[in-house]
Amino acid sequence: MNSRKESRFHPQHPLWYEDLAPRSSPIDEDQDFDGMCFNEDVTAVDENYLEISRESSFMRGGGILFAIMLFSVYGWNLVPDIFRSGFSWFQPSLLIGILSLCVATASIILTLKLLYLDLRLPRDTPIRFNRKTQKIYVYEFVKPKYWFQLWRTEIKVHDWNCIEAELIKIAGYTGKAYVVRHELLLVVCRPGTNEVVDRISLKGLEPLDAILAEMWAGMRRFMEGGPDAVPGIETKVREIGFLYSLFAYMPYLSPSEAGIRFRNSMRWHDWGLACITIWFFWLWFPLGICHHFAISCAPEPQWPIGIDAESRSLQSP
Template sequence: MTTSKESRFHPQNPLWYEDLVPRSATIADDQHFNGACFNEDVDVVDGNYLEISRESSFMRGSGVLIGFIMFSLYARVFLDDFRNPRSSLFQSDFLGLFMSCVVIATVIATFKLVYLDVRLPRDIPVRFNRKTQKIYVYDYLKPKYWFNLWRTEIKVYDWNCVEAELTKMAGYTGKAYVVRHELVLVICRPGTNEVIDRIFLKGLDPTVAVLYEMWTGVRRFMKDGLEAVPGLESKIRERGFFYSLLAYMPYFLPGATGRRYRQRMRWYDYVLAFVSVWFFWIWLPLGLCHYLAITCAPEPRWPTEIDAESRSLRSA
């Protein structure tokens, strides 16, 4: 990692926090590594490729919850106006026009937020293939213009063009100061630090420890294979109402899924769990909306040729 106040990559990410060690840097054999700390983000790992899920980087259900709240407010306002026309906000021509514009704009924005929540694929994974020495990204891209819809795009890059950085977002919510970090893959032109693309790999993390381990694990796997990432294994995928309800309090999950999550928790995870559990009145409704959104969301579908190449079912 770098202690510089500026990134070595240009243009610099506006949310830049620090650069991580270069992809080609020497990996010490005695360096401590615990692959189990990010097992929850591993879809598949074998001798050919490592697939990392980005499902945990989205607050699935938040769009549905916000939509429910906003449409409930709209219904309340219009019902009050219907019952008492004299107190309506739409009485005067100027105020009526202004309020109509505000309502239309917020309705459109809310619809787009709900649409994104239910149409974002259940996962948008990234595959690292050590045989082809390439990465394969299943991306869901924001449109250039607000009136367009998001779209799926498959990206393929050579591993020797990939570096990494951390970004940081921080702000005061009114009750607490919230910090979130994100691990970003930086795609550079060969032999330069000129950035041609940035791809987030993991986000919404309050600390950086797991992000460091993830980047180290990816570098180890791409260089020396599965034997170089001890403790790394695929996540147990569970779907259903109960798992969605506790999606934001996974330390309460029963069975193998909950047990695995609790086993990988570090001391600061217990502190965060103790603090966050008191907000159960937010997490449970959000979990219910998570179930509604994930039920509607489509499964990711790789193009047949890319799917075969990225899993080394055929040569690149």
């Protein structure tokens, strides 16, 4: 439990939970470290760079499922009434009619926005940590300034010596259970200060904050000592197909190679969480089917040639 009541970074994030160890603080080399804490998110690693996937931080398929449910409700309730004798678009009460129209319009706009993100967000938005250049390279899908503008891809490059880390916490009651999720943010500060100029989400949707703290420790170890300083680190199995999507939200049940590796890396708290979440299979399977359609439409990330070479240390910056 975090004992600090406020962050050392300013401005403070509204959902701030905990500041993680400073990037420049000493690393305890004698402490056992298990690189498996972020194996499911590592897509590439060598002596020069480490690439972290952020695919697991986005619930792909949710937009499609929400759109199906919403338009099914509207179709079930509205379409029969349209063909009913005596139907009128104008309600007896003008206020009720206006409110109904506003609610319907807002829900449709929100649904179309979620559907757009589901289908057009790149299959992955990775972050590369490069020891040679001492920089991080972020493949970002940026939210526009105005709601009517489309999202766009942006490449962000930051010096490693300006990077710190913090956790934010999202909690709420769903009506049946109290849900807690933590997210690891990379905090980009002005050199020599704690003044924040940018925040970058590295991993979210994580029930346990300790896993994210280990992940940050792994980043620091790699940038200082390379892959040898992060024992046990392995790249994830990249799969695309219906079977992969079907078990996307229950990987511990997947019969594929990725499922086997996931089960082998599970710790005691992962098994406990699996025993709880498996009862929501009625939601995970439809989400998995929608995940397949969303991932089939999503574009592959395309790094600019110069940045791609630099971030993988094929050439000096």
